[in-house]
Amino acid sequence: MADDMTAHSFDDVVRIEEETSSSQTGRSKPVRIEEVARLADVSPITVSRALRNPDLVSEKTRKRILEVVQETGYWSNPHASALRSGRSSIVAVFVSNLLSQQYTRAAQACAQVIEANGLQMMVGQTSYSYSRELTAIQSLRALRPAAVFLTGVIELEENRRMLRDLNIPIVESWAHTRDPIDMLVAFSNVDAGRLAATHLANRGFKRPAFIGRGGGRGKLRLQGFTERLSQRDLPLTGSVVVDQVESIENGRSAYRKLQESGVSFDSVFCANDLLGIGAMIEAGAQGQRIPEDVGILGFGDRSDLAALSPRLSLVGVDTSQIGRQAGEMILSRLNGEEAPERLCVDLSLLQGVTT
Amino acid sequence: MADDMTAHSFDDVVRIEEETSSSQTGRSKPVRIEEVARLADVSPITVSRALRNPDLVSEKTRKRILEVVQETGYWSNPHASALRSGRSSIVAVFVSNLLSQQYTRAAQACAQVIEANGLQMMVGQTSYSYSRELTAIQSLRALRPAAVFLTGVIELEENRRMLRDLNIPIVESWAHTRDPIDMLVAFSNVDAGRLAATHLANRGFKRPAFIGRGGGRGKLRLQGFTERLSQRDLPLTGSVVVDQVESIENGRSAYRKLQESGVSFDSVFCANDLLGIGAMIEAGAQGQRIPEDVGILGFGDRSDLAALSPRLSLVGVDTSQIGRQAGEMILSRLNGEEAPERLCVDLSLLQGVTT
DNA sequence: TTGTAAGCGTTATCAA
DNA sequence: TTGATAACGCTTACAA
Numbered sequence: 001m002a003d004d005m006t007a008h009s010f011d012d013v014v015r016i017e018e019e020t021s022s023s024q025t026g027r028s029k030p031v032r033i034e035e036v037a038r039l040a041d042v043s044p045i046t047v048s049r050a051l052r053n054p055d056l057v058s059e060k061t062r063k064r065i066l067e068v069v070q071e072t073g074y075w076s077n078p079h080a081s082a083l084r085s086g087r088s089s090i091v092a093v094f095v096s097n098l099l100s101q102q103y104t105r106a107a108q109a110c111a112q113v114i115e116a117n118g119l120q121m122m123v124g125q126t127s128y129s130y131s132r133e134l135t136a137i138q139s140l141r142a143l144r145p146a147a148v149f150l151t152g153v154i155e156l157e158e159n160r161r162m163l164r165d166l167n168i169p170i171v172e173s174w175a176h177t178r179d180p181i182d183m184l185v186a187f188s189n190v191d192a193g194r195l196a197a198t199h200l201a202n203r204g205f206k207r208p209a210f211i212g213r214g215g216g217r218g219k220l221r222l223q224g225f226t227e228r229l230s231q232r233d234l235p236l237t238g239s240v241v242v243d244q245v246e247s248i249e250n251g252r253s254a255y256r257k258l259q260e261s262g263v264s265f266d267s268v269f270c271a272n273d274l275l276g277i278g279a280m281i282e283a284g285a286q287g288q289r290i291p292e293d294v295g296i297l298g299f300g301d302r303s304d305l306a307a308l309s310p311r312l313s314l315v316g317v318d319t320s321q322i323g324r325q326a327g328e329m330i331l332s333r334l335n336g337e338e339a340p341e342r343l344c345v346d347l348s349l350l351q352g353v354t355t
Numbered sequence: 356m357a358d359d360m361t362a363h364s365f366d367d368v369v370r371i372e373e374e375t376s377s378s379q380t381g382r383s384k385p386v387r388i389e390e391v392a393r394l395a396d397v398s399p400i401t402v403s404r405a406l407r408n409p410d411l412v413s414e415k416t417r418k419r420i421l422e423v424v425q426e427t428g429y430w431s432n433p434h435a436s437a438l439r440s441g442r443s444s445i446v447a448v449f450v451s452n453l454l455s456q457q458y459t460r461a462a463q464a465c466a467q468v469i470e471a472n473g474l475q476m477m478v479g480q481t482s483y484s485y486s487r488e489l490t491a492i493q494s495l496r497a498l499r500p501a502a503v504f505l506t507g508v509i510e511l512e513e514n515r516r517m518l519r520d521l522n523i524p525i526v527e528s529w530a531h532t533r534d535p536i537d538m539l540v541a542f543s544n545v546d547a548g549r550l551a552a553t554h555l556a557n558r559g560f561k562r563p564a565f566i567g568r569g570g571g572r573g574k575l576r577l578q579g580f581t582e583r584l585s586q587r588d589l590p591l592t593g594s595v596v597v598d599q600v601e602s603i604e605n606g607r608s609a610y611r612k613l614q615e616s617g618v619s620f621d622s623v624f625c626a627n628d629l630l631g632i633g634a635m636i637e638a639g640a641q642g643q644r645i646p647e648d649v650g651i652l653g654f655g656d657r658s659d660l661a662a663l664s665p666r667l668s669l670v671g672v673d674t675s676q677i678g679r680q681a682g683e684m685i686l687s688r689l690n691g692e693e694a695p696e697r698l699c700v701d702l703s704l705l706q707g708v709t710t
Numbered sequence: 711t712t713g714t715a716a717g718c719g720t721t722a723t724c725a726a
Numbered sequence: 727t728t729g730a731t732a733a734c735g736c737t738t739a740c741a742a
Contacts, residue, residue, distance in 0.1 A: 080719035123478040435735035
């Protein structure tokens with residue numbers, strides 16, 4: 001904190017838009033279905049039907065009811081509804097990390113789809129311990145949600161079963177898994193590598209290198225990358241395997257390491273977002289021009305990196321598409337339609353100014 | 356999309372942890388309070404009390420009940436509870452933008468506080484039109500939340516009244532406003548400028564300059580900056596007012612503009628996150644060393660910029676503190692305690708490697 | 711400290 | 727196509 005800071009000032013005030021419309025004030029009791037029924041001269045259950053299954057109500061009656069609903073501002077009590085019907089209109093979304101745009105984009109896109117259909121989204125975070133996951137699932141069960149969307153895959157069999165036993169649409173996502181709880185939206189990491197190789201080949205690079213993690217998804221990306229390179233008769237000129245992919249600095253040092261290995265590369269596929277940025281920064285700091293001197297292809301979600309690397313081309317996934325798909329799968333199911341059990345989201349090449 | 360992309364591959368599969376624990380399967384009906392009561396040999400209402408107002412139940416009874424709860428895995432039905440009591444245990448959080456870490460950090464911090472107290476968070480987004488805001492508020496009212504936290508200020512008087520009429524704790528935040536709906540957590544932009552000036556002065560800079568927006572918060576920050584500079588007998592050596600603050604490029608060009616203006620500055624306060632980064636990048640690109648050749652002080656939230664500018668010092672707000680405070684204010688109120696109507700969050704100087 | 715009775719607002723079920 | 731009745735599971739109000 002400031003050493004010689006004066007008292008807080010309230011001098012920076014945001015203007016408030018004044019409006020003198022209907023000046024009705026105080027806590028008005030919400031309108032109940034019974035009142036709507038009385039005013040429309042029907043029974044409560046008919047009002048309920050007019051709102052939830054309009055087809056079951058004659059047009060004349062329906063019209064009258066909707067007018068009254070409009071006038072009174074009636075809004076059904078979701079708790080009463082959920083209690084009686086055993087199902088709420090809440091779609092629970094669990095993101096792995098609220099701070100990562102990857103996931104919030106997906107959540108946002110999902111929300112857009114479901115909210116347009118009268119459902120509400122409730123966001124939670126799962127990335128804690130398994131016990132935290134258990135608690136989350138228990139309170140979830142109590143909430144009796146209409147559906148669940150997870151930006152990830154549940155691994156613990158016990159938790160998987162609890163979710164399955166909810167008997168509602170459940171969408172897992174992000175990674176492929178042999179046996180989804182219910183539905184899955186994922187993308188292929190091997191394909192990501194293939195797409196990177198294809199792009200570099202198409203751009204005329206002849207000596208591509210790779211920087212990425214040695215295990216997990218990094219390995220899969222490298223696998224696809226080499227496979228496609230050889231199909232295009234290109235060598236994998238060099239590669240640096242790193243463990244740390246948490247910082248830009250990791251990318252810078254990996255890039256230097258690649259140079260120090262002595263191989264003569266003309267382009268690099270960096271199979272992780274921060275690695276790509278780091279490589280780009282390091283190359284720039286050395287005075288190399290991109291893509292004239294070296295081609296750099298990153299990985300990730302444009303939105304994450306837009307502020308930082310508008311010039312970097314990326315292989316990645318449009319995560320909002322994952323969310324949108326999830327939302328649509330959920331809607332289909334809730335409407336009693338068929339929905340695919342597994343959906344593979346397209347990878348895309350996000351073209352920056354460079355490479 | 357890739358031109359010669361093959362069909363999607365399902366070869367990258369995540370391993371699933373198998374567990375052969377209790378193999379009970381199928382949809383089991385949730386335990387109801389009545390069953391817990393029967394097993395503990397008390398009435399349902401006593402179970403209810405043991406869980407919500409433990410003080411009202413004798414220790415012996417309470418212990419017995421909690422045991423049964425544990426065994427049965429009882430979890431109260433929030434809808435029944437909300438229906439009867441007219442109040443749910445959901446705290447509604449509306450963020451201005453789900454994609455900005457500023458806000459999601461606050462939401463996350465708020466969630467941590469309230470979830471530790473048995474409440475649940477429901478996140479929504481407000482940054483749409485006023486009509487969208489109205490719909491959000493209407494469904495909000497139907498949800499009968501325990502409290503509301505907004506990462507922003509509601510301006511439309513009609514919407515303000517609707518929220519006020521919910522008669523529940525409501526926390527607005529971020530900006531100061533003359534007349535909060537209920538409670539407010541905000542910070543002072545004038546103070547931000549003062550803090551920047553203090554810091555640069557303390558670090559021995561003699562010719563500070565300013566880059567920022569001409570209106571709104573930028574203006575307030577400049578105001579505090581100049582005020583405090585003159586208190587420290589320092590001149591405002593130069594300033595560049597920009598309209599665009601959406602990209603790093605804006606910061607780079609503003610920095611060049613400052614140089615072109617011919618003034619001889621030894622440090623700059625960039626009153627916006629991207630401007631600061633841009634200035635830092637531009638200075639670096641020109642081969643200037645920070646802070647030896649020029650001191651650069653940015654503005655914002657460390658988390659936003661950590662990946663990008665770990666070396667940049669920042670004046671800003673710990674937005675998770677805003678969320679935490681909001682959560683605590685809400686809890687106090689729900690517990691019938693007094694809570695401040697307006698809380699001013701401390702600005703802080705986030706010291707990077709530089710400046 | 712504990713219990714009884716009633717009702718929150720909706721919708722499932724059955725009947726007309 | 728519409729309605730009567732009961733019930734969802736909990737907690738308020740009052741009583742003991």
